Amino acid sequence: MALLDVADIETYYGESHVLEGVSLSVERGDVVALMGRNGVGKTTTLRSILQLTPPRSGSVTYDGTDLVGRRTHEVAAMGVGWIPEDRRIFTQLSVAENLRVSVPDGDDAAEALSIAFETFPILEQRRDQAAGTLSGGQQQMLALGRGLVGDNDLLLVDEPSEGLAPQIVADVADALAAAASETTMLLVEQNLPLALDLADRFYVLDNGRVVDEGDADAVSADDDRLRRYLSA
Amino acid sequence: MTLALELAQQALLQAGFVDGLAEFARPGTFAEVVLRGLSKAAIYVMIAAGLTLIFGLLGVLNFAHGALTMIGAYLGGLVMVLTVAQGTGPWARLALFFVAMAVVFGLLSALGGSIEVRLIRPLYDRPPIYQILLTFGVTLVLEELARIVVGFYGLQPLAEWQAALGTIPAFLETSQSLGPVSVRGLALFEIFLGALTVAAIWGFLTxxxxxxxxxxxxxxxxxxxxxxxxxxxxFTVVFALGAGVAGVAGTLLMWDPVWGASVPLAAESLLPAFVVVIIGGLGTFRGTVVGGLIVGLVDATTTWWFQNVAVTWTWLPEVAIFMILVVALIVRPQGIYGVEEVGGH
Structure with missing residues (x-):
């Protein structure tokens, strides 16, 4: 049984029909890349899984439990973590406080934080600094760190390399690879080499529909089949 | 002739101003004004703290906040009137005051939590005007209920509840000497309670x-x-907490003859609370503390100046407070510590 099974979901923003019968599945331990141009529904798919923008029809099954109709904090408490596109760190909280927010009740906070600090040592150096004063790359590290300390079985990662300098992208890629060895991941990423390097499987979205899918090993970053849907 | 009169008037005014300045700069006078300012600040912060907590998280401008303060004043007064007898000693009265505060905090928190769950929650998906109208409606209902209840028991809704005022311990009613400064005991108690409230909320938040x-x-x-x-x-916990703190502030105001438990306290306490949170920055607790200090100190200073030097018109200090508000809105509309956007649902 897949850890995450999204079946035929239809999601709207008001009257705007964004997802038109999207289906995908993520096996436990896999990294699945969700690719497509801007505005085709990738982020909405993640929001639908989290029930931030609940689908009007279809089902989202996580570890055998249907998530549709549940509240987002319940979904998160079941082990679904979210690293959003625009980082959305709490700028007025310190680095350590940002991480502590993610630690589930009953877990040892110090132990949980050490996971993030081992992956991104710079965060430990700046643990008492207001998160809003970090550089863009450090904020992305914090967003990833928040996902790592959350004791999540599934991470929904949205455009982690967007807007980052190449060196920082390499650090982020290393962190994602390390995280991928510990957890299952659904990765939205437009950086094709990065996505295919990390992923076991991929899905391509276009106009709110899945138009292609397959094993990541079977395609390359300059594959015409993918480029057709990803180039602007 | 007219010019000469005007010049003479100006000279007299200048002489009064200089004398006033000399008197104001005297350590005893200055310290007294600062202490009065701090006591006013303590009251303003206590009233505004709940308002800012609720707006900061929920994005709801709670117009019922003043009414909750008024209910707190009456409930606190009720506990005091029922428990304090003529022979009750001053320390026992003080202890009973803290009991009253705890009771009021509990009751108002429960009321606030119920208001959030039953009335405000269904409106989160609507534009903010719905929440403003709703909380304004809650104010009207609470005010009318208070009017009916106090009228039923033979009290004047528009006048301060004298029986509650009478439960204050003697040492808070009389002036206390702190070196060269003579200040009413209640002012010192207000400063103490304000600092305690700020420390408790700050500790809870951080x-x-x-x-x-x-x-x-x-x-x-x-x-x-x-x-x-x-x-x-x-959201529910914060609304309950905000309402509870409003009640605690009301309990304190019940003892202060400038305020007192009365139905108009709902509006009288809401206005300065809004001024404080707007100056400090809507939704920031730190801003509320700083805003409260500014408003309290300006209030005390202008009160002293208007009463001792310029003119004897008691409403002028309040004009000064609203002048600060106008200046703040022009110079820094988001407030001292305000951010572009806060809270929401």
Whole structure:
């Protein structure tokens, strides 16, 4: 049984029909890349899984439990973590406080934080600094760190390399690879080499529909089949 | 002739101003004005704290906040009137005051929590005007209920409840000497209670896990929810806490003859609370403390000047407070510590 099974979901923003019968599945331990141009529904798919923008029809099954109709904090408490596109760190909280927010009740906070600090040592150096004063790359590290300390079985990662300098992208890629060895991941990423390097499987979205899918090993970053849907 | 008269008047005014300045700069006078300012600041912060907590997290401008303060004043007064007898000693009265405060905090928190769950929650998906109208409606209902109840028991709704005022211990009613400064005991008690309230809320927000959730939710409630925080429950807790603190402030005002337990206290306490949170920055607790200090000190200073030097018109200090508000709105509309956007659902 897949850890995450999204079946035929239809999601709207008001009257705007964004997802038109999207289906995908993520096996436990896999990294699945969700690719497509801007505005085709990738982020909405993640929001639908989290029930931030609940689908009007279809089902989202996580570890055998249907998530549709549940509240987002319940979904998160079941082990679904979210690293959003625009980082959305709490700028007025310190680095350590940002991480502590993610630690589930009953877990040892110090132990949980050490996971993030081992992956991104710079965060430990700046643990008492207001998160809003970090550089863009450090904020992305914090967003990833928040996902790592959350004791999540599934991470929904949205455009982690967007807007980052190449060196920082390499650090982020290393962190994602390390995280991928510990957890299952659904990765939205437009950086094709990065996505295919990390992923076991991929899905391509276009106009709110899945138009292609397959094993990541079977395609390359300059594959015409993918480029057709990803180039602007 | 007219010019000569005008010049003479100006000279007299200048002489009065200089004398006034000399008197104001005297250490005893200055310290007295500062202490009065701090006591006013303590009251303003206590009234405004709940308002800013609620707006910071929920994005709801709670127009019922003043009415909750008024209910707190009456309930606190009721506890005191029922428990204090003529022979009750001053320390026992003080102890009973803290009991009254705890009772009022509990009752008002429960009332606030119920208002959030039953009335405000269904409106979160609507434009903010719905919440403003609703809380304004709650104010009208609470005011009318208070009018009916106090009228039923033979009290004047528009006048301060004298029986409650009479439960104050003697040492708070009389002036206390602090070196060259003579200040009413109640002013010192207000400063103490204000500082205690600020420390308690500050400690709760910065030292507890729930406080961390509140601060995170105030900044981005959707992200907080996605990290596993039940933001809806946090909303209820914060509304209850805000209402409870409003009640605590009301309990204190019940003893202060400038305020006192009366139905108009609802509006009288809401106005300065709004001024304080707007000056400090809507939704920031730190801003509320700083805003309260500014308003309290300006209030005390202008009161002293208008009463001792310029003119004897008691409403002028309030004009000064609203002048600060106007200047603040022009110079820094988001307030001292305000951010572009706060709270929300």
């Amino acid at each position: 030292r507890t896990r729930y406080g961390l959730f509140i601060r995170a939710g105030s900044e981005d409630s959707e992200m907080a929810e996605a990290l596993g925080i039940d933001v809806r429950r946090v």
